[in-house]
Amino acid sequence: MTQDTASVSVRDLHLAFGAVEVLKGLNVETAPGEFLVLLGPSGCGKSTLLNCIAGLLEITDGQIWIKGKNVTWEEPKDRGIGMVFQSYALYPQMSVRGNLAFGLKNQRMPKAQIEERIARAARILQIEDYLDRKPAALSGGQRQRVAIGRALVRDVDVFLFDEPLSNLDAKLRAELRVELKRLHAQLENTMIYVTHDQIEALTLADRIAVMRGGVIQQLDTPLTIYNRPANLFVAGFIGSPAMSMLSGRVEGGRFHVGTQSLDLGGYDGEVPARLDPAILGLRPEHVEIVEGQGGPGGLLATVDIDEPMGADSLLWLDVEGQKMSARIPVERSLRRGTEVRVVPVMDKASLFDAESEQRI
Amino acid sequence: MANPATLSAAVAAADAIPGADPGGPRGARPRRALSRGNVFLYGTLLVAALYYALPLYVMIVTSLKGMPEIRLGNIFAPPVEVTFQPWVKAWGEACTGLNCDGLSRGFWNSVRILVPSVILSIAVASVNGYALANWRFRGSETFFVILIFGAFIPYQVMLYPLVIILRELGIYGTLWGLILVHTIFGMPILTLLFRNYFTSIPEELFKAARVDGAGFWAIYFKIMMPMSLPIFVVATIIQVTGIWNDFLFGVVYTRPENYPMTVQLNNIVNSVQGVKEYNVNMAATLLTGLVPLAIYFVSGKLFVRGIAAGAVKG
Numbered sequence A: 001m002t003q004d005t006a007s008v009s010v011r012d013l014h015l016a017f018g019a020v021e022v023l024k025g026l027n028v029e030t031a032p033g034e035f036l037v038l039l040g041p042s043g044c045g046k047s048t049l050l051n052c053i054a055g056l057l058e059i060t061d062g063q064i065w066i067k068g069k070n071v072t073w074e075e076p077k078d079r080g081i082g083m084v085f086q087s088y089a090l091y092p093q094m095s096v097r098g099n100l101a102f103g104l105k106n107q108r109m110p111k112a113q114i115e116e117r118i119a120r121a122a123r124i125l126q127i128e129d130y131l132d133r134k135p136a137a138l139s140g141g142q143r144q145r146v147a148i149g150r151a152l153v154r155d156v157d158v159f160l161f162d163e164p165l166s167n168l169d170a171k172l173r174a175e176l177r178v179e180l181k182r183l184h185a186q187l188e189n190t191m192i193y194v195t196h197d198q199i200e201a202l203t204l205a206d207r208i209a210v211m212r213g214g215v216i217q218q219l220d221t222p223l224t225i226y227n228r229p230a231n232l233f234v235a236g237f238i239g240s241p242a243m244s245m246l247s248g249r250v251e252g253g254r255f256h257v258g259t260q261s262l263d264l265g266g267y268d269g270e271v272p273a274r275l276d277p278a279i280l281g282l283r284p285e286h287v288e289i290v291e292g293q294g295g296p297g298g299l300l301a302t303v304d305i306d307e308p309m310g311a312d313s314l315l316w317l318d319v320e321g322q323k324m325s326a327r328i329p330v331e332r333s334l335r336r337g338t339e340v341r342v343v344p345v346m347d348k349a350s351l352f353d354a355e356s357e358q359r360i
Numbered sequence B: 001m002a003n004p005a006t007l008s009a010a011v012a013a014a015d016a017i018p019g020a021d022p023g024g025p026r027g028a029r030p031r032r033a034l035s036r037g038n039v040f041l042y043g044t045l046l047v048a049a050l051y052y053a054l055p056l057y058v059m060i061v062t063s064l065k066g067m068p069e070i071r072l073g074n075i076f077a078p079p080v081e082v083t084f085q086p087w088v089k090a091w092g093e094a095c096t097g098l099n100c101d102g103l104s105r106g107f108w109n110s111v112r113i114l115v116p117s118v119i120l121s122i123a124v125a126s127v128n129g130y131a132l133a134n135w136r137f138r139g140s141e142t143f144f145v146i147l148i149f150g151a152f153i154p155y156q157v158m159l160y161p162l163v164i165i166l167r168e169l170g171i172y173g174t175l176w177g178l179i180l181v182h183t184i185f186g187m188p189i190l191t192l193l194f195r196n197y198f199t200s201i202p203e204e205l206f207k208a209a210r211v212d213g214a215g216f217w218a219i220y221f222k223i224m225m226p227m228s229l230p231i232f233v234v235a236t237i238i239q240v241t242g243i244w245n246d247f248l249f250g251v252v253y254t255r256p257e258n259y260p261m262t263v264q265l266n267n268i269v270n271s272v273q274g275v276k277e278y279n280v281n282m283a284a285t286l287l288t289g290l291v292p293l294a295i296y297f298v299s300g301k302l303f304v305r306g307i308a309a310g311a312v313k314g
Helices: A046-054 A094-104 A111-125 A140-152 A170-187 A199-205 A222-227 A233-239 B003-013 B038-061 B067-072 B084-092 B104-136 B140-152 B155-169 B176-198 B203-211 B217-228 B229-245 B248-253 B259-272 B277-311
Strands: A008-017 A020-030 A035-039 A063-066 A081-084 A158-162 A191-196 A207-212 A215-220 A244-251 A254-257 A260-265 A274-283 A287-291 A299-310 A312-319 A322-327 A339-344 A350-353
Touching: A008 A046, A020 A046, A020 A215, A035 A046, A035 A199, A046 A063, A046 A081, A046 A158, A046 A191, A046 B203, A063 A339, A081 A140, A081 B203, A094 A111, A094 A140, A111 A140, A111 A170, A140 A158, A140 A170, A170 A199, A191 A199, A199 A274, A207 A222, A207 A233, A215 A222, A215 A233, A233 A350, A244 A322, A254 A274, A254 B084, A287 A322, A312 A339, A312 B248, B038 B277, B067 B277, B084 B277, B104 B140, B104 B176, B104 B217, B104 B229, B104 B259, B140 B176, B155 B176, B155 B248, B176 B229, B176 B248, B203 B217, B217 B229, B229 B259, B229 B277, B248 B259, B259 B277
Parallel strands: A035 A191, A035 A207, A081 A158, A158 A191
Antiparallel strands: A008 A020, A008 A063, A207 A215, A244 A254, A244 A274, A254 A260, A274 A350, A287 A339, A299 A312, A299 A339, A312 A322
16 A cells, blocks of 8 residues: 555654643554554543544644645645544534534535435435434434434545544444444445444454554554554553463573463464563463363463353463463353463464563 | 331320321421521521612602602601602703703613623624634633733723723724723623633534534534523623613713713712702612613523533633
């Protein structure tokens, strides 16, 4: 992908409020029709980045290109973007129809064409029945649809979503998530979506940009980010329950924890001859639990507690004084104090340099 | 402690009233109307109410009496013979200086000062507040602080400099000069009011309107103004009462033919020649106070709502 074919291209973007640097040299590019999710904890700059792309914040340095055009100094309306906000931001004094028409009227579009656009958007979003209601008379999910409709009628190239689902209850959020994915498949627009919810990120995204402190930590497909996190932060942030981190050292192709050691053969990456200190990250579903002390490989552990979660159980273990977790079938209940052997699936494990926090 | 239910049942059983509900007392706990607290509370309220209402009563009663009756000296006595002559005289015949056409001239002067002043000051202050709340520019906070600082400087300090400014502008003594003065002096408090109200409107609405391609004025007229009726009502009330009751600016910045009602009232009441017509003075004072009173009665509820809404976020 070259910079000219990219739908949205953020180049070396800096933003500072006085002496506080909020965004520190970001580079992001999206392919046309891509669904990019900006993910990170609050205060990481993800919404700020979105506002910069929208043109609602004046940037300090860098460039923003949309559809091969430098829009760094363009007004939001001239950028070919539509935006959906967390609070929906519907104009309370206007009906749904008025809300949808507002942007088009500002463009001085002929009435007939406005009607046509509204009808199309209403059909796609299934809001035809309440076009004449005021936003106050709509439910949360309906308001969200109208907010999307407001971007939809303007026929924009890029949709920007600023945590659009976080004001909804869990059930509705799951429903609208699926609907959004369907909408994206149907419209094939570029979408940039800000969230702090990793489930939304993993389910919706073509690619995820994980951010922290105004810096993009990793920008890759959801699967890569899940299986091969670039650093300790990404590893800890993505995945629920979280990845277990075992501290130890690498020597002679083995990972040493306390008095025990583990063969690193089959690790997806180059194992250094010596690394001290090191951290081994294991996702709960990527370890096998073998009862009894016998058998080859693995680490000896004691069962601390067993958390049944319906589909499976989360088993908390104590390995040489360190905590780790494992997913096991819910039928296999193990009592506290049971001695077990933990056998990791080594090609799904992640080895980190504890000092640089980067993955090996 | 004993269970209150069983306790009350026991009491009821002890002095059983014939025909009373055998299950014990029911309903809300009876309260004594004349408890010590109530007497104190309502007594205080009564005294306070009398304190405020009595002068008004004296004014109304006096304005309905003829002069012979007033000379008897019973200011609290209701009129024996009700006459509206003082009201007629106050409105249309009382003399101030050379003209003898009563307060009516001052009333219309006040209206001519009031209407443009209120409209102009609210128009400018609301746009000011909107710009300060939503279109932050370099130094906007400093500008705001300076503006608010203006609210704490006594008017008397600025009186003479303003005379010079108006003279240089060539509008000293005209109605427009006074209108300008009222607009300027309304600016700090009104701007503060509007700015605080507009900052309480979610910022995302403003952002959404910008993405929708609305500019400075389109957002103001189509998004902000329709959402801000209560604060406009509050501003109107503050300005109408403030400008109507103004005496100082009226007497300093206009000529006698343009004097507002308050200045004329003063001239009627303080005129030294002839007999002091207390009944006419009372009627004139009541007439002058009617406009702010009417405004309060009409829009009091909206006033409270708007003040509260503006106060939530600063």
